[in-house]
Amino acid sequence: MTVTDSQTSHGILGTRTLRKEDPKLLSGEAKFTDDLVIPGALYMALLRSNVAHAKIVSIDTEAAKEAPGVVAVYTYDDLKDDWAGPMPCAWPVTPDMKNPNHFPLANGKVNYVGDGIAVVLANSKEQAIDALELISVEYDEIDPVLEIEDSAKDERVIHQDLGTNASFKWDLIPNKDGVDEAFAKAAFTVSERYIQQRIVPAAMEPRSIVVVPAPFGGDFTIYNTTQIPHILKIMLALTVGISESKIRVIAPSVGGGFGSKLDVYAEDVLTLALARKLRKPIRWTEERTENALATIHGRGQVQYIELAADASGKVTAVRVNILADMGAYLQLITPGIPLLGAFLYHGVYDVPNYSFSCTGYFTNKTPTDAYRGAGRPEATFAIERAMDALAHKMGISPIEIRRRNFIKKEQFPYSSAAGLVFDSGDYETNLDKAVGLLGIEEILAEKQRRIDSGSTKLLGLGMSFFVEMCGLAPSRVLASLNYGAGGWEAATVRILPTSKVQVVTGSAPHGQGHETAWAMIVADRLGIDINDIEVLHSDTAIAPHGLDTYGSRSLSVGGSAVHMATEKVLEKARSIAAHQLEVSEADLDYASGMFTVKGSPDKAFPLAGAAFEAFTAHNLPDGMEPNLEASVTWDPPNFTFPYGSHFAVVEIDTETGKVDLLRYLAVDDCGNRVNPLIIEGQVHGGLAQGIAQALFEEAAYDDRGNLITSTLADYLVPSAAEFPFFELDHTITPSPTNPLGVKGIGEAGAIASPPAIINAVVDALNHLGIEDVEMPASPQRVWRAINGAKKG
Template sequence: MSATVLEGHGTAGVVGTRMLRREDPALLSGEARFVHDLVVPGALHMAVVRSPYAHARITSVDVSVALGMPGVVAALTGADLAGEWASPMPCAWPVTADMQSPEHLPVALREACYVGDAVAVVLAGSQAEAQDAAAAVAVDYEELPAAVDLEDAARDGVLAHLDAPSNRAYTWELIPDPEAVRRAFDDAAVTVKERYVQQRLIPAAMEPRGVCVVPQPFGGEYVVYSSTQIPHILRTMLGMTAGVPEERIRVIAPSVGGGFGSKLDVYAEELLCLALARRLRRPVRWSEERSEAAQATIHGRGQVQDIELAADADGRVKAVRVHLLADMGAYLQLVTPGVPILGAFLYHGTYDVPAYSFTCTGVFTNKTPTDAYRGAGRPEATYAIERAMDALARKLGMDPAELRRRNFIGADKFPYSSVAGLVFDSGDYEAALDKALGLVGYEALRQEQAQRRSDGATKLLGVGLSSYVEMCGLAPSRVLASLHYVAGGWETATVRMLPTGKVQVVTGATPHGQGHVTSWSMIVADKLGVPPDDVEVLHSDTGLSPLGLDTYGSRSLSVGGTAIALAADRLVDKARLLAAYRLEAAPEDLELSDGQFAVRGTPSTGIGIGTLAFEAFTAHDLPEGMEPNLEASATYDPTNFTFPFGTHVAVVEVDTETGRVDLVRYVGVDDCGNQINPLIVDGQVHGGIAQGVAQALYEEASYDERGNLLTTTLADYLVPAASDLPSFTLGRTVTPSPSNPLGVKGVGEAGTIASTPAVVNAVVDALSHLGVEDLEMPVTPERVWRSIGAAAPVPGGAR
């Protein structure tokens, strides 16, 4: 594992450049195929009848009218389908031994537990016919009290499931030294005690989900097309849940239109299409609609966070104590209970804190299940500590930048063993802060802020900081075992050269917008000395790439990319032996440059790797014992997480008369270690920032007191548009990760993790002189206006 990609790039030298994406032409021309685009002759369209009640007893389901409608082939209830399931829907993360998990079937039998819970399905010749018939399925419900509010649910006032003993799914603790925490709070000169609410969010990938299952009548195989992030995990889980031998399922994720965690799941519709295709021996497809997606696809966040800091008089934080309530929703989906745990180790943020206490209780409610959404646990942790640090700064009368500086884990302390039990790989947090403050012009902003305040301006300026560290590249398999996650954290890759010198890369990572084809071909191009365009990347099809653990948790590059680099190294090693045989030289005397092996110092007498590939293919004259072909595989299980970090600064203008918040400037300085393609890194950060800003200012999955989701459309759920966001100024520091040979860290979630607290801190900062200390997300104009009115007697109205 000594070789690194960066050492290799003397050859083609594309790693580190802003190479344009190879994925683009197909996507730009309309040629790319998403699941909804597939033409499958004879496919039946499935429509799902969903509960309009958050909690109800299903007393009868009558499909007779629907069955008689035009084009209808089948209409089935939960009872009709009960025999199709070998086991209930899977949750892969039993975080505690005593975790409660109510039985979750693709179609409910007796009890509907959220608005959107499936109660029947209809199959018809067209989508319109299926929808017409679904509307004609008559379901009798006996509405039951619904557990809607998270804190009420935690008190078991109303049970989300009739047969459950309580709404508690689990309680999980991380308290390395309770006494140290108690002492720190007893001795503290200053403490802050904050309560933050992480509203529920709808991931809203632009492509709604889609599934199409095509049975292969003579082989007994099922081809499952799904807009999923996890074809490999899905195949295993489909097999286990539907009782189909795993090898008979081939999962293909064609072009996937964004995921953000929402397609990191095993969904009822995937199981239903498979079971119905098996039952009817016909292709069955389902296209999710947006209003359906709001209920039937997982939500993110949904926590109430209590966080306390104990600090000395100089502002040095001595302890962090956190208690979370986490909203599971109605059922545990694939990794629902683990999401808060992914943040559990990070509530001290970038700060050198000696005492730590974290507890989390997962609670069932009668709402759409939650699960991993971009950042999954880390945005929540970062939000809590970064908001609390600003609260501490206000209490101390200290500049928030100075408070952060005082508490940072020093650059000289890496690798840093954290109080929560992690080893942070590398970092220089102050350098990122300094760079961000410089880019934004921090001092000048503070002066302008003071000027506006003293002028009595109605447009106030606020500056918000967020320094973050996150853990990604999930994860070393042994660590996952200690957290009771049922799978590993490795990734696998094969690199092979074809007879003509072209290269194929097979990866278990599964892109859905991240540009993997581009990045993987850059890595391999530099390793082998071939043009990136000569590298074909095969992915997202379990028929082509049978093993893999897919894409989530900012793992693809640091785990999957490393596996590819290692496989390429192995291929080069073999090619070197063959070249040495051909050139009659010692392998160690050969160097690979621009795709040519040559004895060091005599490059003109070399042999091309493409030629070697052909000779390895013909196998006419190979060294004794060498197998034909140039092909190598590697499976990489990371030794540690990677820990990207950075500082983001948001600048807002707040209209005190209307409460309107305008994000006027945004600076993000991130450190994700070495960069394969800075163009793609920029794009990941841009998008992440926008999603985090959206949580801060715009988005919330709102429910009424009966558990009806009010934000079912993109007209009500406010995904921001171009006109609602500014351009972003990005900067970067580069602190390579020592824990993988590429020296890379993840970057897919960093922007989202950093931006939410930066923006909310900025709004609070704008209003802090008026006495405003907190604003609930999303920070709507009305909430801002009310906070001003509540903080000061001056009415916010016309003045």
């Protein structure tokens, strides 16, 4: 597009603008799905399996049917004709991927604790849940398959008809001979095994659904706390067998998702199918323990990573093998999660030879799927831990090994051996800034003092340097990975007759602050007050086109679409203004809501006037359509590649094993910065979740497959009291991939922090001979490592 203005920015981007969303969230005015008052709704409750693996011998629902307030009780046999197909998996990563039968209720067999067996509908939530206790199920128990490596042995096959516990094997081995040769010639090699424990996403708002059928006409309005109203609409239309045009999905205020609401669940299908069956509103809100059991888990991998390096420490090859825990079934994108990391196991390093293999295995546990970072935290952890191992082996510092291997500034755009093109970066400058802020000499001196004095409080310094591919994603690239949708985003910008602006976005925010950031993008271009701009989203009737919010994609894809639509609207307004002023468009400048004639600034026509002219259509240029509105659907040409240096300083009490995080420094580069306040909030939240994985959280099972961390008393989501004040800074390397030059920040903290923390823990204990501590580095685990090292 031709930019003819003297001023294209009004200085709004990059300012610490307070979030427009917050007053209604803080005052309680915002409505979440469970807050909605729907007269006449029936409340759904699910009886869930309390055994991990069993054939169902019988289900007796008679007593429950007679319970007070109960309207209906159904099992699989009652409902098997009420849906059109199995639960959807949209990412068949290989043509021969094995996908087990998976329906909203168990068909004769349960495969994890939490698997749905029967559904109760009652006049109140309490009545529905009380009635669950009256359903009796007779199980014929089978020994569960719980560990990934046990599953791989196929000694017991969970889904007998598949013949194996392996769902798929996916390889990215562009140059096997090169990898083999690099290892054969290597001066140094490291071979590491890491565990990515399962994580409960634990969004503050649990899942919640209300389906309201229209009394006549067969339409359904679905209120659902989802990250993906658009994808959910399509999937429910196909799965339940209802015309897509009869379904409207609205995501009211959504209290966090972290990937766990990027899914289609049994309850989504059941509420819609039952609303159709009974012609009544059906509602369901998850309980906290159900959230732990029956909403997806994140992570769940055993990782093998090997590095080959020459005598100078230059890494010549990376070879990776991943065993990924699918859980009992494939959810919406379960098998694709390892693929989102598959290209990034060489991290920020210029590595010529690359080999990645991954196998997905079923276990008798909750299905896994996307969780903040999805695949990329796992990749970053493996390479950043392995780089420390290499540095240790060579006797050089973790900083030095990274400097020797960085992709250099002049190599961008950088074509990786794995097949990506990294958009832009200047890793050295970013690391220099972090090292300068850290005061590294003092930390290392104090660390040594403590060792020398025999202190029981040891210090450790750990770092990670992360990169992620985000801004998901170029549709053609997704096609090459067999993903079942595209990666574009849609936006409409309309200037109303009274000059107020509506922005319609296909992104679906659930805490990210799009109402503020999108308004800033428009305000920055048009030079108007952000309070005159309203952002409409998360309702498929209002924003019919969209691919929703996940994978740090919203700003770089959806925000770019908003920016482009704003530009288009402005060009139309310019035509109207030129027509009114009887000058050519090229003669007009635009600033702060006013077109002026170049050289004659007293000849002017306001944007508001153009909006009103477009509405009345009394005097528009010949052939111009009325109304001031423009839409753009944008498909990005590439991913974006944010990066950053993260450093952690920990203190370990060697007598108890407790790890205290003393400092955390993050210097992120997410390209151009739209709203630093929102960026910092995203980094804080990401760090909290990543540090939680490193030190606190683990979905732990007993040997019968019971989740023993099914409440927030047992599952240790940390609070602010467990964190130091985060030290944040940044560098700015704009992305050439999109017009805003932005890269994405939502997942950065969760990706970078686990290896930084564990590297710090290992650094503190390294002189004792300790080379690894599994996550979470709990006091007991650290104490055992120290104790084991003492015994030698």
